[in-house]
Amino acid sequence: MAASLTLHWSPKSPYVRKVMVCAHELGIVPRLTLVRSVAAMLKPNPAIMAVNPLSKIPTLVREDGLALFDSVVICEYLDDLAGGSLFPKQGEVRWQALRWHAFGDGLLDALILWRNERERAVPLQPLLDAFELKTRAALQMLDAEAAALAASPFSIGQVTVGCALGYLDYRFDAFGWRAQAPRLADWFATLRERPSFAATEPIDG
Numbered sequence: 001m002a003a004s005l006t007l008h009w010s011p012k013s014p015y016v017r018k019v020m021v022c023a024h025e026l027g028i029v030p031r032l033t034l035v036r037s038v039a040a041m042l043k044p045n046p047a048i049m050a051v052n053p054l055s056k057i058p059t060l061v062r063e064d065g066l067a068l069f070d071s072v073v074i075c076e077y078l079d080d081l082a083g084g085s086l087f088p089k090q091g092e093v094r095w096q097a098l099r100w101h102a103f104g105d106g107l108l109d110a111l112i113l114w115r116n117e118r119e120r121a122v123p124l125q126p127l128l129d130a131f132e133l134k135t136r137a138a139l140q141m142l143d144a145e146a147a148a149l150a151a152s153p154f155s156i157g158q159v160t161v162g163c164a165l166g167y168l169d170y171r172f173d174a175f176g177w178r179a180q181a182p183r184l185a186d187w188f189a190t191l192r193e194r195p196s197f198a199a200t201e202p203i204d205g
C-alpha cells in the first residue's frame with residue numbers, strides 16, 4: 001500500500017487550500033491524513049513546530065518523517081508523486097504557470113498582511129492604503145489576463161490565482177473585487193465549479 005502523508009491542515013488557510021486543490025486534481029486525497037492545526041502569527045504552535053520550526057501551515061510529513069514545506073514545495077511534490085502535469089516541465093507554458101503561481105502567492109501574502117493590519121487596534125493607514133493599491137493593481141492585471149488564464153493548460157498557476165480570489169471572497173467580501181475585474185470574475189465562476197475547488201471552499205471552524 002502507498003505510504004500515507006500527514007498534512008497540517010486548516011479549512012481557512014488559502015495556502016493549505018492550494019495543496020488540497022492539487023490533491024483533488026491529482027486524485028490523491030485518500031493518501032492524506034489531515035491534522036487540524038491552528039497556525040497564528042502571534043501564537044506559535046508547538047505541534048507544528050515539532051516538524052516545522054516556522055510554525056506555518058501547510059506542512060506535510062512523509063511516513064519516513066521528512067517534513068515538507070511550504071505550499072510551493074508541497075504542491076510540486078504531490079504533482080511529482082502522482083505523475084501530474086500541474087507543473088509543466090518546459091516551454092512557455094511552464095513560465096506562465098510559475099509566473100501565475102508566484103503572483104497568486106504574492107497577492108495572498110499581501111492580503112494576509114493587510115488583514116493583520118486591519119485587525120490591529122490602531123492600524124497604520126498608509127499601510128492599509130498601500131495594500132489596497134496593490135490589490136487593485138493586481139486585479140487589474142489579472143483581469144487583462146483572464147482570457148489567457150482560461151486558454152492555458154490547467155496548472156498550479158490557475159490553482160493559486162483561484163485560491164487568492166477565493167480568499168478575497170472569504171476575508172474581503174466588502175471589497176467587491178468582481179466589480180473591479182469582471183472578466184476575471186467570469187473566469188473564476190467557471191473555475192469554482194471544478195470539483196477540486198467546490199470541495200475546498202474556505203469555512204470557519
Ligand SMILES: N[C@@H](CCC(=O)N[C@@H](CS)C(=O)NCC(=O)O)C(=O)O
Nearest residue numbers: 013015039040041056057058070071
Ligand atoms: N509561504 C507559505 C505561507 C504559509 C502561511 O503563511 N500560512 C499561514 C496560514 S494561512 C500560517 O501558517 N501562519 C502562521 C504564521 O505565520 O506564524 C506557504 O506558501 O505555505
